[in-house]
Amino acid sequence: ILMLVFGPAAYAALGGRDEALAQAIAYSNVAFTGSIGVWLMNTFASVIRGSGNMPVPSAPYLVVSVLQVLIGGALGLGWGPFPRLGMAGVAAGQVIAYAMGTIYLYAYLNSSRSRVRLSVRATPLRWDLLRDILKVGALACISPLQTVATILILTWLVAKFGTTALAGYGIGESLDALQDCILSYLSDNRTDIGTVEHIAESHLLDGRNERCVE
Numbered sequence: 001i002l003m004l005v006f007g008p009a010a011y012a013a014l015g016g017r018d019e020a021l022a023q024a025i026a027y028s029n030v031a032f033t034g035s036i037g038v039w040l041m042n043t044f045a046s047v048i049r050g051s052g053n054m055p056v057p058s059a060p061y062l063v064v065s066v067l068q069v070l071i072g073g074a075l076g077l078g079w080g081p082f083p084r085l086g087m088a089g090v091a092a093g094q095v096i097a098y099a100m101g102t103i104y105l106y107a108y109l110n111s112s113r114s115r116v117r118l119s120v121r122a123t124p125l126r127w128d129l130l131r132d133i134l135k136v137g138a139l140a141c142i143s144p145l146q147t148v149a150t151i152l153i154l155t156w157l158v159a160k161f162g163t164t165a166l167a168g169y170g171i172g173e174s175l176d177a178l179q180d181c182i183l184s185y186l187s188d189n190r191t192d193i194g195t196v197e198h199i200a201e202s203h204l205l206d207g208r209n210e211r212c213v214e
Helices: 002-013 018-033 035-050 055-077 087-109 127-140 142-159 163-205 209-213
Strands: none
Touching: 002 018, 018 035, 018 087, 018 163, 035 055, 035 087, 055 087, 127 142, 142 163
16 A cells, blocks of 8 residues: 555656566556465465475465566566556566466365365464564565665665666566576475585484484
């Protein structure tokens, strides 16, 4: 809601002008309206990772990244029978892709394959647990805040060179985000193997050969 209200002023302060500003607002309105899907997918993925399962939440991110490009391209550029919606269509691609990822992870958490079962109705909000989580999570928020702050500062600086330069920087950031999803998928699928190797090395160093064999 805040971005829907104050977004245009914020983009103008970052250097957005004329058509670039209009397109940024069109993208923002759709993206932030459907941002709950991004938040829920990240939350469900964190729950699954917390249960010790790394490959399952990482694979949907790779699929979502591909779908986001395909759906966003179809709706943004008007491929085939799809309408050409411009930047609003590109944002719609993100919203739809993440909504599909959220539905998949929600279904997984409610299936027999999940190591933990998602129970929203029977889970009361406990402030003692929330406080313990925030002791770690609040510090962990510093890193993404630094990343966002860096992007905002660079956007403001690049905007001084014109719309073309700003568009090029935006494409670069989008490709970087896509690369992060692919690298996350690859690293998560290596995590189980790497963890086993680390535990085995620790037992060997401690002289617990029998435990290492187990």
